Amino acid sequence: MSEPDFSRPRRQAPRAVIILFGENLRRMVQVVAALVFATLYMEELPISKPWLIALGAIILAVFTFIQYSRFRFHVTKEELILEKGVLIRERLSIPLDRIQTVHLSQNLIQQIFQVTGLKIDTAGSGKEELKISALTHKDAKALQEILQKENSVTAIKGDTETIKQEGLTKEKRDVLVRLNLSRLILVGLTENHIRSGLIAVGVLWGYYFQLKDVFQGDLAEQTHFDPNEWEQALYMARPGIRWILLLILFFLIASVLVSMFRTILRYFNLEASIGMKSLSVSSGLLKRNAYSIPLNKIQIMTWRWNLLRGIAGFESVIIKQSKSEESSRNQKVEIPACFKEQTMLIETRLFGEEAEKEMFEYHPHPYYQILLSIIFGLIGIVPAGILYVNSKSILVFLIYAMYLMVMVFWVRQYVKRMKISTNGDLLKYEKGWLFRDRSMLKVYKIQAVKYTQSLFQKRRGTAHLTIYTAGGSLRIPFLPAKLACEMYSYFLYRVELNVKSWM
Amino acid sequence: MTHAEFKSHPKGYLRLRLAYKLLFFSVLLALLFIPLIAGDYSFFYLLLGVWSVSLLLSIIIEMKSFGFRGYLLRTHDVSYRKGWIFSEHITIPYNRIQHSEVSQGPAERYMKLSTLKVYTAGGSGADISIQGLDPEEAEKMREWITEKTSLHV
Numbered sequence: 225m226s227e228p229d230f231s232r233p234r235r236q237a238p239r240a241v242i243i244l245f246g247e248n249l250r251r252m253v254q255v256v257a258a259l260v261f262a263t264l265y266m267e268e269l270p271i272s273k274p275w276l277i278a279l280g281a282i283i284l285a286v287f288t289f290i291q292y293s294r295f296r297f298h299v300t301k302e303e304l305i306l307e308k309g310v311l312i313r314e315r316l317s318i319p320l321d322r323i324q325t326v327h328l329s330q331n332l333i334q335q336i337f338q339v340t341g342l343k344i345d346t347a348g349s350g351k352e353e354l355k356i357s358a359l360t361h362k363d364a365k366a367l368q369e370i371l372q373k374e375n376s377v378t379a380i381k382g383d384t385e386t387i388k389q390e391g392l393t394k395e396k397r398d399v400l401v402r403l404n405l406s407r408l409i410l411v412g413l414t415e416n417h418i419r420s421g422l423i424a425v426g427v428l429w430g431y432y433f434q435l436k437d438v439f440q441g442d443l444a445e446q447t448h449f450d451p452n453e454w455e456q457a458l459y460m461a462r463p464g465i466r467w468i469l470l471l472i473l474f475f476l477i478a479s480v481l482v483s484m485f486r487t488i489l490r491y492f493n494l495e496a497s498i499g500m501k502s503l504s505v506s507s508g509l510l511k512r513n514a515y516s517i518p519l520n521k522i523q524i525m526t527w528r529w530n531l532l533r534g535i536a537g538f539e540s541v542i543i544k545q546s547k548s549e550e551s552s553r554n555q556k557v558e559i560p561a562c563f564k565e566q567t568m569l570i571e572t573r574l575f576g577e578e579a580e581k582e583m584f585e586y587h588p589h590p591y592y593q594i595l596l597s598i599i600f601g602l603i604g605i606v607p608a609g610i611l612y613v614n615s616k617s618i619l620v621f622l623i624y625a626m627y628l629m630v631m632v633f634w635v636r637q638y639v640k641r642m643k644i645s646t647n648g649d650l651l652k653y654e655k656g657w658l659f660r661d662r663s664m665l666k667v668y669k670i671q672a673v674k675y676t677q678s679l680f681q682k683r684r685g686t687a688h689l690t691i692y693t694a695g696g697s698l699r700i701p702f703l704p705a706k707l708a709c710e711m712y713s714y715f716l717y718r719v720e721l722n723v724k725s726w727m
Numbered sequence: 728m729t730h731a732e733f734k735s736h737p738k739g740y741l742r743l744r745l746a747y748k749l750l751f752f753s754v755l756l757a758l759l760f761i762p763l764i765a766g767d768y769s770f771f772y773l774l775l776g777v778w779s780v781s782l783l784l785s786i787i788i789e790m791k792s793f794g795f796r797g798y799l800l801r802t803h804d805v806s807y808r809k810g811w812i813f814s815e816h817i818t819i820p821y822n823r824i825q826h827s828e829v830s831q832g833p834a835e836r837y838m839k840l841s842t843l844k845v846y847t848a849g850g851s852g853a854d855i856s857i858q859g860l861d862p863e864e865a866e867k868m869r870e871w872i873t874e875k876t877s878l879h880v
Binding site for chain 2: 692722
C-alpha cells in the first residue's frame with residue numbers, strides 16, 4: 225500500500241459531495257424551519273409548493289458540487305494550506321507549529337458512507353476551527369499523523385530525529401480502557417445522576433417555554449389548551465410532602481435513564497491507549513470521535529470520583545488541552561472507568577518527572593467551613609418556609625433540623641478534604657466528599673495567577689487564588705491570605721524561570 | 728498583597744468612569760417616570776429615594792476604588808489590580824503572553840485615553856485589559872511587553 229501524498233493540492237474523497245450536501249441541507253432546513261414559524265399564521269404556506277422544493281434542491285446540489293470542487297488542501301514543509309469558497313474564494317495557510325489539536329470524528333451519515341471528518345484547532349488565534357468534512361479513513365489517519373508529528377517536533381526541539389522515525393501512532397502503546405457492553409452499563413449506572421437530571425430539566429424547561437409561546441397563539445384556541453390554566457391547576461394542587469417525595473423519586477429514576485442514554489451515546493465502544501508521547505481515545509455511537517493528544521499538550525488532568533464509582537472501583541479521567549475561544553467545549557476528553565492501575569499509569573507517564581520531589585500540603589482557612597454552613601443554612605430556609613406556609617405542619621421544622629445536621633456534616637467533610645499540594649514542579653488540587661475531583665497540572669504550564677479578596681475576607685485574613693492555564697483554570701477558594709500570597713509569587717517565579725514550551 | 732510601586736491611571740479615567748455611571752443612572756431615572764404617568768406619586772417618591780441613595784453610594788464606591796486601580800510592569804511580568812470592596816490582583820509572566828494591543832473607543836478618544844490589552848493562549852479569561860491609559864504611555868507599555876515577549880519565542 226502506498227502512503228497517501230499530501231504535498232500537492234488535492235480534494236476530499238468523492239463521497240464528500242454527499243456529506244457536504246447533507247450538511248448544507250441541514251443548514252437550509254434550519255433556516256426554512258425558522259421561516260415556517262414566522263409564517264405560521266399565514267393561510268397558505270408558500271414554501272410547500274413542490275416546484276419550489278425541487279428548485280431549492282437543484283440549487284443546493286449545484287452549490288454543493290462547486291463547494292466540493294473548490295475545496296482543496298495540501299501540506300507543505302511548514303504550512304497546511306486550504307483553498308475553498310464558492311462565492312468568495314479563500315486561501316488559508318496555517319503554520320504547522322500553530323496547530324494545537326487534530327481530531328477525527330464520524331457522525332451517523334459519515335459512518336454510513338465510511339468517511340471521516342477532521343477538525344483542526346489552533347489555540348489563541350480566535351479564528352474559527354478548521355474542518356475537512358470527508359476523507360477516507362486511511363487518509364484522515366495519515367493526515368492527522370503528519371499534522372501532529374510536525375507539531376510535537378517543534379515542541380520538543382533537539383529530539384527531532386527519533387520522533388520522525390517513530391511517528392506518533394507507531395510507537396508502543398498500553399491499552400488503558402476498552403469498554404465492553406457490561407462495563408459501559410456500569411459506567412452509565414455510576415454517572416453523577418443528579419447532574420444528568422438537572423441538565424435534562426434545563427433542556428425540558430427551555431422546550432416548555434418555546435412550546436408555550438407557540439400554543440398561546442391561534443393553536444391554543446383550536447385545541448382548547450391554555451398553559452396558564454395548566455399552571456393554575458398545578459398551583460392549586462399545593463405540593464404536600466408526599467407529593468414532593470414522589471416527585472423526587474420520579475426525578476431520580478428519570479435522571480438514571482438520562483445518564484444511561486448519554487453514556488451509551490458518548491462512550492459506546494470506547495478505546496483509550498497511552499504511549500510514551502501521546503494518548504488516544506475513540507468513542508461514540510451515532511457520532512464517533514477519535515482524539516490523539518500529544519502528552520506535552522495536556523494542560524490539566526482531572527480525576528473524577530463519586531460514591532457509586534468508588535463502590536465499582538474506578539474513576540473517570542478528564543483531559544484538558546489548550547483550547548481556542550471558539551471551541552471551548554470540544555477540547556475536554558473524558559475516559560471513564562479507569563481503575564487504580566490505569567490511574568497510576570497515566571499519572572507516572574504524565575507527571576512522573578514532576579512528582580519526584582516531596583509534596584507539601586495546604587488546607588483552606590477554617591473560616592471557610594463556617595461561612596459555607598451559614599450560606600447553606602440560609603438557602604434551606606426558603607424552601608422550608610414555602611413548605612410550612614403550604615402545609616402548616618410542624619414536621620417541616622424537623623425536616624429543616626435534619627437538613628441542617630446533614631449539611632453541617634457535609635460541609636465539614638468537604639472542607640476537610642479540600643487540599644492543595646505542590647512541590648514547585650507539580651500542583652495538585654483535591655476537593656469534594658461524595659463527589660471528588662482531583663486535578664493535577666505542571667507548574668510551568670501556568671499562564672496567569674489571580675488573587676481575589678473582599679473587604680470581608682481581608683478582615684478574616686483569607687483570599688481566593690485562581691490559576692489559569694491554556695486549558696482552563698483552577699479556582700482555590702478561601703486560602704489563608706498569607707499562604708495565597710506566597711503561592712502567588714512562588715508560582716510566578718517558577719513560570720518566569722521556565723524556558724520549556726508550555727503549549 | 729503589596730501595594731507599593733503600582734502606577735495609577737490618569738485622572739481622566741476616573742472622570743470617564745463617573746460619566747458612564749451618570750449615563751447609566753440617568754437612563755434609570757427616565758424609567759422611574761413611568762409609574763408617575765400612572766399617577767402613582769408615593770411609589771415614585773420611594774423609587775426616587777432608592778435611586779438617589781444608590782447613585783450616591785455608587786459614586787462613593789467608584790471614587791474609593793479608583794485609588795486601588797493600578798498596573799505594574801516588572802522585569803518578568805505584567806500585573807493589574809483593581810477593586811476596593813472586591814479586590815482583584817492578576818499577573819501574567821511575559822513568557823506566557825500571546826500578543827498585546829492598544830485600542831481606543833470613541834469615548835476614550837474624546838477623553839484622550841487608550842486601552843492596553845494583553846492576551847494569553849486559550850481564551851481562559853486570564854487576559855488583562857487596562858483601560859483609561861495615557862495613549863503615549865499605553866504605546867510605550869505595549870512596545871515594552873512586545874520586546875519582552877519576543878525574547879521568549
